[in-house]
Amino acid sequence: MYRFMENENGEPGATSNGAQSSGKTLISMHNIWKTYQMGVEELHALRDVSFQVEKGEYLAIIGPSGSGKSTLMNLIGCLDSPTKGEYWINGNLVSDMTDDELARIRNKEIGFVFQTFNLLARATALHNVELPLIYAGMRAGERNEKAQAALASVELGDRVTHKPNELSGGQRQRVAIARALVNHPSILLADEPTGALDSKTSVEIMALFEKLHAEGNTIIVVTHEHDVAARAHRILTIRDGQIEKDEKIR
């Protein structure tokens, strides 16, 4: 009884450590530093960044170029490891992982959407969407079914055999979104998702993001466009490698 009391009073930070404990916190960053060695000088791209993202959130990360926003995105996406600090994603401590373990986390937990779509040019829409499932080791039959379903959910069910160069920009981005979602990741991580699209298509894609959010997906959008960020429910502003502002807008 005493011990329990002690715990509750003595350590207020315990709840914030609770990626594993709460079950609702998907992303938890603690005092993250990312430092690049430029000759003899040290360049701090991120300085002591801490924040959490709950399941079902729609978060935008904004900031001017050079603010450290891309570095933060690479860390969230497990493409890179922090120099210092702890990063938990869905109960996994990824800050200490090896390259291959990071690859497995990217495959299971992260769905990337890139500015330039990053589809394989030689492959059909279907094969592009299948890729994460291939690396997850799924059998061909099941994989095909899931990829078809994912493409149908972004209204491209009739374009499965088309190659990227036979699709419009908006369609390509929707293929990329289908690919990001096909393995049911914890987070949809989008990097300037409308940066290469015209304004009308941008609106469509942002509407799709809202629909996906409404269906329960956790979305993180990295952008420098304020009207894209304004669609999110929470905005994290990065400046000089630190969190300048963290505000809920909805």
Add this chain to the structure above:
Amino acid sequence: MDFAETLKLALSAIWAHKLRSFLTLLGMIIGVTAFMVVLSILQGFNVYVDEKIAGIGSNSFTVRRFSFDDFKDTDTIAAAQRRNKELSFDELDFLREHAQLIDKIGAKSGGGPVEIKRDNESLQDVSVSGVEPVIAQIEKTDIADGRFFSETENNNSMRVVFVGMDVANKLFPQGDALGGEITIRGIPYKIIGIQTAKGTVFGQPQDSFVQLPLKTYGLAFGGLTRGRAPYFEASARSDKVFKDAVEEARTLMRIKRKLDFGEKDNFGILTPDAISGLKDSIFGTTFIVILLVPTIALVVGAIVIMNIMLVAVTERTREIGIRKSLGAREADILKQFLYESATLATIGGIIGLILAKLIGFIVTSFLLPTVIPWYAAVIAIGVCAIVGIVAGLYPAWKAARLDPIEALRAE
């Protein structure tokens, strides 16, 4: 990522650059083709020697006046001509009587080119020889039509002949050779049997011959001496006692010729082994040198593949970044590129093998038989795959080690 998946990926990557892949493989293809052609000729020659020159199956041998060693140089030839007497029928009877391990033994004579005729038709350069009837059993002669001659026909010097398919076809185009009559040096003979066609070896027709009963031959050609002195052909009771049978024949010949211990044989015994040995001494070193050249082509081929794989990795840096961002591990990327280079090289090997087979067909029809042993084909393909893997190792490792962030940024 499993095997089939990775292989499919490799094939589609190769197919995407058809011309480049083909040019990359040229070195490999030429190497494998050259290697396999040389090997197939070598193998074909082996088979040719073992089956055709030795001619008489694996468990038969001949006893002759001279041995291979006697033909080393002019001195040994001269010495052998002085020392080695012609074989005699006495000696044949002696062998026949005393040998335990010899199954059958018979005498042959002649074989020189002679003109034969049918009415006004004539055929040049036909090999005409006299043989004892038992020779057909020793040589396992294949009879297409009719029969071989009998002891009675031999003993009575009857004018009957056994002929090759070419003789039958050329002189009797109507196909009525059996029972027909041919003339050799003005004497008519009746055809009683025709041998199954054997084809050509080294451009030499194997079916242009006439065999007479030995005694008929001796009578018609002026006695079985000098150029027509007999030589013996014998078969062992079994393959197992073959060597002992040869030794037995040698010993009996030495006894009959009263040779002292330590004295050199004054006759020759030809076994398939002796012929193979001669062949090795002639062709061994030559073929090793010829085989070296294609090996160099293979090494060059490997370097070209490595080079093109390095280009492929650079070209596809962004693809590698995408794959990594989607969860590909280093091993997945490594495998992808290794499979690609191995598949590429294996395709080169298969093309080379097919070309070698085609060239082999041509050589076979014009010159001599060629044989590509199945294990050599398997080894060649295996070597190609290994060459591909070795050549792809460094490029694939480079690809696997790429930093995903850098790779995604590549154009």
